[in-house]
Amino acid sequence: MTEPLPLRHRAEQLAATLPPLLVAADRVAATVAQGVHGRRRVGTGETFWQYRHYDLGDQPQSIDWRQSAKSDMVFVREMEWEAAQSVWIWRDTSASMNWTSDRNHQTKRQRADLLALALSALLMRGGEHVALLGSGLRPAASRATLTKIATLMDSAQATAKEAIPGQDANKDSANLPPAQPLPRSAQLVFISDFLAPLDDINKALRYYGGSGQRGALLQVLDPAEESLPYDGRVRFDGLEQEDSWLVSRVEAVRGDYARRLQAQREGLRDICRALGWTCDFHRSDQPPQAALLRLYTTLSQAVT
């Protein structure tokens, strides 16, 4: 309380605003309609499911007297099971994501964060429980959780910006999802550029697929990574302390590069097919709503 007045004013201002990422995510999420879905079974819920006869062992309070008065049997009202599922979202925080070919576009990292947060907002509105994989938070559906996730992303992004490219300062940034034990009914979402070797990706994903959890993959790439729009003699440097590579004429290697990228994508699709997951590709210069919609529909379809 050394500076009471300006701090209070600032705090009041701060309380009136949200982290900018959250605002952006809210805006994206608002374009998609959502709702709480039922699980089409009997269970605890709020919507009516069926009537059944009164059995021994039922609570007398659950008897529906109106229906019972219509006939001479005693009926018990049963509700649909509306359970929230827990969704675990993981996004790639390695240095290779922190890159954009054009200053006017977002970096892949920013786009991945935006998609992850928008998805969490959507799912939370639908009543699902969301958590970030690797953050240590428990899945919850409250607004506070969303704010916590947003703040986590903001601070992680800030540290990523300060880090010198090429130096892996963040110890818990990895380009592969960590292995964390999860409940069986959990759903997983992985957002990354998936440029690691296919074997490593396969091993990391199989950990989850092998336990029977359902997942969805989203690859976020920069348009320059797809089209390689450079000319002439260029020496390429990697962002994660890889060796640099000199290409004397880039336009000549474009075709080969496209083939390799296609092969990587095919490999990803194969992995997903084997696990029964969905796979989607997104470019960072396209609007994020399309990818979000696809991801959301796959998630909701996977439940029902």
Next chain:
Amino acid sequence: MMNFGLIAFAQPWLLLALIGLPVLWLLLRLTPPAPRRMAFPAIRLLAGLKAPEETPARTPWWLLLLRLLIVTLIILALAQPLLNPQARLAGSGPLVLVVDDGWAAARFWPARQIAAANLLAQAEREDRAVVVLTTAPGAQDTPPEASGLLSATEARRLLQGLKPKPWPADHSAAVAAVADLELPGAANVVWLSDGLASPDSTALAAALQKLGSLRVLREEGDGLARLALAPATEGVDLVARALRAGPEGPSEAAVLAIAGDGRIVTKVPLVFEPGETEARALLDLPTEMRNRIALLSIEGETTAGATVLLDERWRRRPVGLVVEGTDQEAQPLLSESYYLESALQPFTELRKGTVGDLLQRQIAVLAVPDSVILSADERSQVGAWVSRGGLLLRFAGPHSAAPASQGAGQAAGGDDLLPVRLRGGDRTLGGALTWDTPARLAPFGADSPFAELALPDDVVIRRQVLAEPSLDLGDKTWARLTDGTPLVTAARRGDGWLVLFHTTANTDWSNLPISGLFVEMLRRVMAVSQGVDSGGGGQALPPLEIMDGFGSLGAPPATVLALDTSEENASPIGPRHPPGYYGNDSLRQAHNLSRFVPELAPLGRLPAGVTAGLYHDSPERDLKPWLLAAALILALADLLISLALRGLLRPNSPGGQRGRQGAATAAALCLGLFLAASVLVPPATAQESNEARALEATQMTRLAFVVTGDDAVDEISRAGLLGLTRVLERRTSVEAGPPLGIRLGRDDMAFFPLVYWPITATQPTLATEQVDQVNSFLAHGGTILFDLREASAGAQIFGGGSRGTQDLQRLTRGITIPPLAPVPTDHVLRKSFYLMEDFPGRFVGGTLWLEAPNENVNDGVASILIGSNDWAGAWAVNELGRPLNAVVPGGPRQREMAYRFGINLVMYALTGNYKADQVHIPFILERLGQ
């Protein structure tokens, strides 16, 4: 030195390096340029890919050409090329530079300096010693003498300090100086002359030729200096005259007439006809502007000879109006001097004073209204002055009409200064007891100075003084009435005139003074008077302002002696009497160069074997710095181009940080080049910090305390005001910022509505400017709370009792403290926010004194409050909000009351007296339970 006609190279062997250029070309062509660098995350997918054919990348040919050009420019620059090379200096001995620095040399002095500098550069290149000889006598009347053998740098320093002198050059003494010179070997003599001939210039040329080969540089034709002569007076106008050296060909110039304050009065063209050496130009000006001219100068020539100073001798003399005492100043329309002044003021310079004062100055006309009575002494002075050539203008009136009733003895003295004998008594025309009507003026005769003046119809004379009839009355009459009686008479006395108006100068006796005819008549009278031409009268006049070699006036140097103005041995122009103004307060005499220059002639034929040249030949120029500058600019361009080719300049590429750094250094280099020539401005840190502090103090309302120097007390003050600020912010709408400390004399107090001043024994007594600052703060509506900070239950404040009181008196010495009274029970301070009965602080019981309420001062808001209850101690909180000091006798209630007092005080200081209105009284009374 290799000479290619227009260009010469001083170091030609460096040009051999040009052979290496093709080798450089080959080298640059073969090495491939550096590739662009890009950061790319998907490098794993790229690794191993090779382009099918490997053609070697090449630097573009235009970039190669640019680099070769840069190298060529550097090689050429190092070979020291010279444009317009000068021939080598002849002879083997030293270079003798003879510089004319008389008044005429000031005309193109920079050209002379450039020519001398070029010669010195040449001498430096050829390692010759230099001898410098100036031809004008020095400032202490020393004859010109040659310097010894100097090196080129010393000679350059000498020449840079050389300035033209405002007196003529002395060639005969220069011949003597040349004869004394002894030089090894045949010298190379260059004479930088001013182009004018003097009696000894041929002798000087011959003497110089004996030393070695002589070259003379001079001006010609229009380049020669012109001399401005003293203007002639033709009637009322000035005629400016100027002299030129050579009579061939037409020439034009302009004369500027400049007033004493430096403003140009007029500019007239001066045309020299072909064959004529003198030109005249008429300055057609109204008299008041003509009187303002202080000097005439030929436009564009900044020599001492082109400026002529004017003094009183060329001025139309002013009119002196005798006033006596302060009579009738309260009623100006009744005083004669008022009418005379308004009539004379527009067209002549009018001076007012007593007779003695006026006669000490040079005046042409002395106007004496009737109300002034001259004593015998004054009469004799005036009489003497009139016989020397002055014009005495008198007016008749009741006083001059009176002598008829008095004795003759008194009257006889006054009549001495009248042109005619007056008949005693006056004559009333058109009064109650006369038969006739007020008289009109008759048309003026042809021989009167008022001839051809238009007579208005409505000028009537009601009373006048009559003259004794005499034989020459008709000759002396300048103006008559319709019945023939003279109205204005005049007579010569010695060289001067006595003029009498037979009526008053105010409207008592006629309405002539309020007509335009009066002004015209007075002008004609002025025209009759002549300027008095007198010199200094033979006295020695000390110098007032001295002209320097460039014609500008300045303070006289110590070497100038007083001017002797007697006719027999008038001082000539020289180092001891340079041109300028000499004199004292009452007399200012101009000493001009033009009187002492006999004639102007151009430098005549020179002896055979002498080469002549002009000053404006194009000198040789060194191209080395230009070529190096061009090479540098091209190198910077090359740097930017190569960065661009590597793709490191594109602002969008994120991996171009290194490239951007490179571009930034290139840009910084360019900027540094341009800034290297500019002068560094000293940082105005003190001003900036004042501004920063003012901003800080005014962006929010702040309470302030006076820094006493005792850290503990200042801490308590700050913490106390901070606590008060917090309470204010919680309970009232005053949202103030953290308190600031004021150092008296250094920080401005005007930003703060309330200042808290704890009185301590260690605080130093205030200096004068600090007292002034506090006084002005109080005078402009500030409020100060003085806190004696002691438990003073029952002690008197101004009884001189306690220690605190003594410190208060010491510290407030000099501050205007109005009469103080204890706070009355109905004062606004007691009800401005909370209703308060007493004002406890850390202690209770002390009285709070404030300014006795006075509605007229500061809207009734007290500016001084003095108390002793240590309020800051009660308000002080630490950063957690906990109070720092305990209150005595104690209790949270007392602290609460202290806060309430603070809030009341701040609201009082910020809102003034609004709570004193009667609207709230019933509610307040109700709450007080009365």
